[in-house]
Amino acid sequence: MAKFLLKRLLALMGILLLVSLGIFMLVHLLPGDPTTTILGPNNTAHNRAVLMQQLGLNKPIWSQYFLWLGNIFHGNLGQSFITHQTVTNTLANAFPIDLELIVISQVVALSVSIPLAIASAKKPNGLLDRVSTTTSFALLALPPFIIIVFAVLIFSIHFHVFPGPGSYVPFSQDPISNLHTMILPSLVLAIGSVVIYFRLLRGDLITTLQEEFIVMARSKGLSNRYIMWRHALRPSSLSLLAAAGLNIGGLVAGAFVVEFLLAIPGLGYALVNSIQQVDYLAVQGVTLFVAVVVVVLNFIIDFLFTIVDPRIARE
Amino acid sequence: MSNEQSSIAFPSTEELSGPLLRVKDLRTTFSTPRGSLTAVDGVSFELGRGETLGIVGESGSGKTVLARSVMGLLPRSNTTQTGSILFEETEIVGAQEATLREIWGAKIAMVFQDPMTSLNPVVRIQRQITESLRLHTSMDRAEAKATAISLLSQVGIPSPAERVRAYPFQLSGGMRQRVTIAIALACSPRLLLADEPTTGLDVTVQAQILDLLSSLQSARQMAVILVTHDLGVVATRTDRIAVMYAGHIVEMASTKRLFASMAMPYTQALLRSTPRISQPSHTRLIAIDGRPPDLINPPSGCAFAPRCTYATDQCRSERPPLRTAPEDPTHLFACWNPLQTGNAGSITTAKGEN
Amino acid sequence: MSAETAPLLSVKDLTVSFKKGRQVVQAVAGISFDVYEGETLGLVGESGCGKSTTGRAIVRIEEPTSGEVLVAGKRLTGLGRGELRRARTSIQMIFQDPVSSLNPRRRVNDIVAEPIDIWKTETGDQRAATVREMLEAVGLDPDVAGDRYPREFSGGQCQRISIARALVMKPKVLICDEMVSALDVSVQAQILNLVEDLKAKYGLTLVFIAHDLAVVKNVSDRVAVMYLGRLCEVAPSDDLYALPAHPYTQALLSAVVEPDPEKATSHVTLTGEPPSPINPPSGCRFRTRCPSAQERCASEVPELREIAPRHQVACHFPTLRP
Numbered sequence: 001m002a003k004f005l006l007k008r009l010l011a012l013m014g015i016l017l018l019v020s021l022g023i024f025m026l027v028h029l030l031p032g033d034p035t036t037t038i039l040g041p042n043n044t045a046h047n048r049a050v051l052m053q054q055l056g057l058n059k060p061i062w063s064q065y066f067l068w069l070g071n072i073f074h075g076n077l078g079q080s081f082i083t084h085q086t087v088t089n090t091l092a093n094a095f096p097i098d099l100e101l102i103v104i105s106q107v108v109a110l111s112v113s114i115p116l117a118i119a120s121a122k123k124p125n126g127l128l129d130r131v132s133t134t135t136s137f138a139l140l141a142l143p144p145f146i147i148i149v150f151a152v153l154i155f156s157i158h159f160h161v162f163p164g165p166g167s168y169v170p171f172s173q174d175p176i177s178n179l180h181t182m183i184l185p186s187l188v189l190a191i192g193s194v195v196i197y198f199r200l201l202r203g204d205l206i207t208t209l210q211e212e213f214i215v216m217a218r219s220k221g222l223s224n225r226y227i228m229w230r231h232a233l234r235p236s237s238l239s240l241l242a243a244a245g246l247n248i249g250g251l252v253a254g255a256f257v258v259e260f261l262l263a264i265p266g267l268g269y270a271l272v273n274s275i276q277q278v279d280y281l282a283v284q285g286v287t288l289f290v291a292v293v294v295v296v297l298n299f300i301i302d303f304l305f306t307i308v309d310p311r312i313a314r315e
Numbered sequence: 316m317s318n319e320q321s322s323i324a325f326p327s328t329e330e331l332s333g334p335l336l337r338v339k340d341l342r343t344t345f346s347t348p349r350g351s352l353t354a355v356d357g358v359s360f361e362l363g364r365g366e367t368l369g370i371v372g373e374s375g376s377g378k379t380v381l382a383r384s385v386m387g388l389l390p391r392s393n394t395t396q397t398g399s400i401l402f403e404e405t406e407i408v409g410a411q412e413a414t415l416r417e418i419w420g421a422k423i424a425m426v427f428q429d430p431m432t433s434l435n436p437v438v439r440i441q442r443q444i445t446e447s448l449r450l451h452t453s454m455d456r457a458e459a460k461a462t463a464i465s466l467l468s469q470v471g472i473p474s475p476a477e478r479v480r481a482y483p484f485q486l487s488g489g490m491r492q493r494v495t496i497a498i499a500l501a502c503s504p505r506l507l508l509a510d511e512p513t514t515g516l517d518v519t520v521q522a523q524i525l526d527l528l529s530s531l532q533s534a535r536q537m538a539v540i541l542v543t544h545d546l547g548v549v550a551t552r553t554d555r556i557a558v559m560y561a562g563h564i565v566e567m568a569s570t571k572r573l574f575a576s577m578a579m580p581y582t583q584a585l586l587r588s589t590p591r592i593s594q595p596s597h598t599r600l601i602a603i604d605g606r607p608p609d610l611i612n613p614p615s616g617c618a619f620a621p622r623c624t625y626a627t628d629q630c631r632s633e634r635p636p637l638r639t640a641p642e643d644p645t646h647l648f649a650c651w652n653p654l655q656t657g658n659a660g661s662i663t664t665a666k667g668e669n
Numbered sequence: 670m671s672a673e674t675a676p677l678l679s680v681k682d683l684t685v686s687f688k689k690g691r692q693v694v695q696a697v698a699g700i701s702f703d704v705y706e707g708e709t710l711g712l713v714g715e716s717g718c719g720k721s722t723t724g725r726a727i728v729r730i731e732e733p734t735s736g737e738v739l740v741a742g743k744r745l746t747g748l749g750r751g752e753l754r755r756a757r758t759s760i761q762m763i764f765q766d767p768v769s770s771l772n773p774r775r776r777v778n779d780i781v782a783e784p785i786d787i788w789k790t791e792t793g794d795q796r797a798a799t800v801r802e803m804l805e806a807v808g809l810d811p812d813v814a815g816d817r818y819p820r821e822f823s824g825g826q827c828q829r830i831s832i833a834r835a836l837v838m839k840p841k842v843l844i845c846d847e848m849v850s851a852l853d854v855s856v857q858a859q860i861l862n863l864v865e866d867l868k869a870k871y872g873l874t875l876v877f878i879a880h881d882l883a884v885v886k887n888v889s890d891r892v893a894v895m896y897l898g899r900l901c902e903v904a905p906s907d908d909l910y911a912l913p914a915h916p917y918t919q920a921l922l923s924a925v926v927e928p929d930p931e932k933a934t935s936h937v938t939l940t941g942e943p944p945s946p947i948n949p950p951s952g953c954r955f956r957t958r959c960p961s962a963q964e965r966c967a968s969e970v971p972e973l974r975e976i977a978p979r980h981q982v983a984c985h986f987p988t989l990r991p
């Protein structure tokens with residue numbers, strides 16, 4: 001098992017290295033000249049050249065990459081030459097907001113989809129099953145960003161049930177209004193996940209419940225509830241887990257869209273701002289950080305796979 | 316193996332009397348998309364305490380459905396059951412699930428055909444044994460674990476204290492079947508339903524498992540219903556045999572009597588089509604032509620008539636009732652033209668040739 | 670069938686190894702046997718002993734690690750692709766699972782004609798006539814069965830279709846791997862009888878692989894017993910079952926159940942399970958379970974040797990005839 005995880009970890013390191021290279025190259029292909037942004041369009045060529053040298057932009061691209069990479073390993077992602085904030089600082093401020101959004105949304109998504117899937121799978125084609133399957137199918141047809149736009153329009157802007165754009169308050173300042181602000185975006189984010197998780201888990205549960213080992217469990221006199229939670233749920237949650245892994249990217253993207261719409265100063269907001277200002281160090285830093293987070297989460301999911309199904313690591 | 320102590324007291328023989336199980340006119344019908352399918356049709360039998368009944372028949376004859384009906388284990392959504400199954404004092408047909416759950420695992424247990432599919436692949440052996448102990452007895456966690464280990468050693472699993480932590484995929488097929496037997500025996504049931512417990516296993520493992528079942532059974536005064544399609548498996552391991560065809564019991568007798576003077580052409584055909592090592596090589600087998608009937612549209616007369624060499628017009632129009640042999644009231648058969656004693660099997664000829 | 674004539678199929682020191690991670694599974698560890706024209710050689714042993722791998726290596730579905738396979742004196746091993754494919758028509762294999770070995774989307778006629786179509790040996794009416802003949806030979810009505818799909822047939826009938834397909838190129842050798850193991854006794858008997866009839870009709874030579882000792886005895890002229898990748902004993906069927914000389918053969922036979930209550934319940938001498946082929950025991954591979962094992966068995970590999978006419982045993986201390 002340890003060997004399996006070590007292998008996965010090494011593979012992920014490799015992936016991260018590739019990702020960092022990709023991000024670096026991509027950002028350097030971004031249109032716009034950072035010296036123009038910093039010095040304004042009318043400055044002298046000499047001043048520009050000096051700045052280029054200060055920023056290290058005149059060095060060969062390879063050495064720039066390795067310099068950047070070396071700094072990252074020292075925890076130094078650079079300093080924005082526009083806001084003069086360190087990128088690390090930006091991340092430290094913005095990331096907890098995304099984390100909060102995603103955690104709340106996933107807790108909500110799992111606590112809705114699991115019981116719903118269990119209840120539906122108990123009586124396939126029962127009333128509850130038909131209603132929830134149809135509803136989820138309808139929601140599946142709606143792209144998430146449309147749900148987000150409509151939810152914000154309806155609940156924040158039209159009905160004022162939730163605070164509108166720009167009313168974000170940090171958790172440390174006022175937990176209650178912070179949560180109040182975050183509920184709508186989290187719920188909106190959760191919808192997509194609920195639909196996916198529910199459909200996969202329901203399908204797999206129905207298949208699992210027809211397995212011989214379920215009959216065996218019944219023949220021991222175990223209660224249906226115990227059989228459901230102890231015998232059926234775990235072997236049925238592999239697709240759910242796989243989907244959760246695939247979902248992470250979408251979730252992050254969704255969080256960014258919500259942040260942008262509601263002016264919540266999370267990573268997405270920071271990223272969009274940096275792009276607009278051609279703040280290439282900040283763009284690089286934030287993107288790399290997001291990539292690391294996604295990769296780490298995927299690693300955690302790989303680990304969960306081995307817990308849910310011991311055969312995966314040992315065979 | 317039998318002298319090993321389990322922490323559960325076995326019921327002593329004296330306190331028990333009367334049959335353990337009384338099945339009367341049991342009929343199990345499934346509603347299927349093609350129509351209703353009667354998989355068990357008017358089956359009646361009794362089973363004494365500690366007795367072993369073999370149930371044999373081709374696949375699709377209703378053996379599994381019968382075994383699961385006896386336990387009340389079939390899904391209720393598409394199943395209809397009529398008749399009566401009296402286990403000790405409890406009526407199984409139509410009983411509440413709560414009532415059945417007190418019997419399941421505690422008084423009646425089942426060993427399934429394929430241990431690969433009947434063990435939960437992601438649950439450790441330990442939990443799969445202890446969960447019924449914790450449910451049906453007052454054992455605590457540690458006691459249940461100790462009992463699980465002792466059960467594994469009783470079923471002949473080497474280093475049981477380590478194996479108890481294993482997952483099913485870490486064991487071989489034979490070991491897995493031993494585990495399912497340990498699970499079934501955990502709460503010392505009075506009745507064990509073993510549904511093809513050795514089908515698909517190697518002969519050597521089959522012999523080990525069958526020996527194990529017999530020794531555990533006699534140590535525990537446990538009745539066993541041994542379901543199989545292999546007449547060889549039941550020949551030396553049962554007190555009585557019921558032969559099933561198309562959902563009916565078509566012949567039932569003590570094992571000795573059945574093999575010595577079978578009355579049903581079907582039983583004879585089954586026996587004659589089975590190759591044996593006591594026959595010389597290239598002995599022509601007497602195959603049964605055709606296939607068992609479709610249970611959704613069963614034939615009106617004897618269900619075996621289309622394949623029977625002795626069939627007459629009466630066979631094709633009238634269902635033969637189950638009746639007793641004149642010489643032996645415990646020998647039942649359902650046939651209009653029963654075989655004469657001596658005409659029965661090919662045992663005598665086979666022996667002569669050997 | 671006499672030992673003087675040259676064998677039709679000859680397997681010489683066949684070895685098949687699989688890589689499993691860094692370990693090597695020696696599924697077949699140097700076995701040799703001959704099969705004579707018109708003969709049926711049975712191959713028995715517990716599951717995992719390498720029977721299927723042997724069969725697959727003979728028809729080269731599995732690439733042998735070393736050793737030779739000769740058909741009518743011609744080497745099959747080491748042939749190039751084209752030659753191999755041509756040579757394969759003279760040797761066909763039938764598998765255990767009749768349903769999954771047939772393409773569900775093709776009609777029975779086309780399934781049976783598949784080898785003809787590959788080799789373009791026949792077309793039109795001639796092709797149709799051959800298919801008819803084959804279907805009739807295996808006991809299916811060509812008018813009823815020909816245009817149907819495999820799913821409309823039972824397991825036994827699907828096995829008949831596989832046999833028809835295997836025979837359509839008029840092979841000399843047929844390798845049957847557990848071909849009746851998935852079938853009910855009644856159907857099994859039908860197929861076994863069919864195999865006997867077809868063998869006589871087409872002059873086939875058979876290697877019949879199965880784990881059921883009674884089935885193997887019924888169809889075989891000679892039987893080879895396999896354990897953990899090696900042969901233990903090879904002898905004419907009736908001899909082998911009456912006077913087994915190898916302790917493993919004896920143990921296997923003692924475990925067989927017979928449909929006869931008078932036959933005393935077996936006293937199985939064999940306990941436990943075969944060891945892993947990744948790290949097999951030194952010397953005699955059976956020694957960890959052998960009741961007669963002695964020191965010599967651990968150090969010296971017993972080679973197959975003749976202890977009676979046509980009766981070969983690989984054991985240092987075989988039970989010799991009285």
Ligand SMILES: Nc1ncnc2c1ncn2[C@@H]1O[C@H](COP(=O)(O)OP(=O)(O)O)[C@@H](O)[C@H]1O
Pocket residue numbers: 345346347352354372373374375376377378379380381610
């Ligand atoms: N749950 C079910 N729904 C519908 N038909 C079933 C069900 N279970 C079994 N059957 C049918 O009942 C018949 C008897 O099956 P079974 O008892 O499994 O036979 P056996 O165990 O003797 O091989 C078969 O025709 C089978 O298709």
Ligand SMILES: Nc1ncnc2c1ncn2[C@@H]1O[C@H](COP(=O)(O)OP(=O)(O)O)[C@@H](O)[C@H]1O
Pocket residue numbers: 687688689694695696714715716717718719720721722723946
């Ligand atoms: N493709 C393969 N890769 C790795 N191991 C294999 C493969 N095929 C068979 N084996 C191993 O080789 C041994 C012999 O297998 P097999 O020939 O299928 O035995 P049998 O047919 O006698 O049951 C077994 O231990 C099996 O696990």
Ligand code: SF4
Pocket residue numbers: 579580581617618619620621623624625626627630631635649650651652653
């Ligand atoms: S009743 Fe007739 S058809 Fe049925 S088994 Fe007896 S002889 Fe055969």
Ligand code: SF4
Pocket residue numbers: 915916917953954955956957959960961962963966971983984985986987
């Ligand atoms: S060689 Fe030795 S260990 Fe092997 S079978 Fe013979 S007696 Fe047994």
Ligand SMILES: [Mg+2]
Pocket residue numbers: 378379380510511
């Ligand atoms: Mg069955």
Ligand SMILES: [Mg+2]
Pocket residue numbers: 717720721722847
């Ligand atoms: Mg095989």
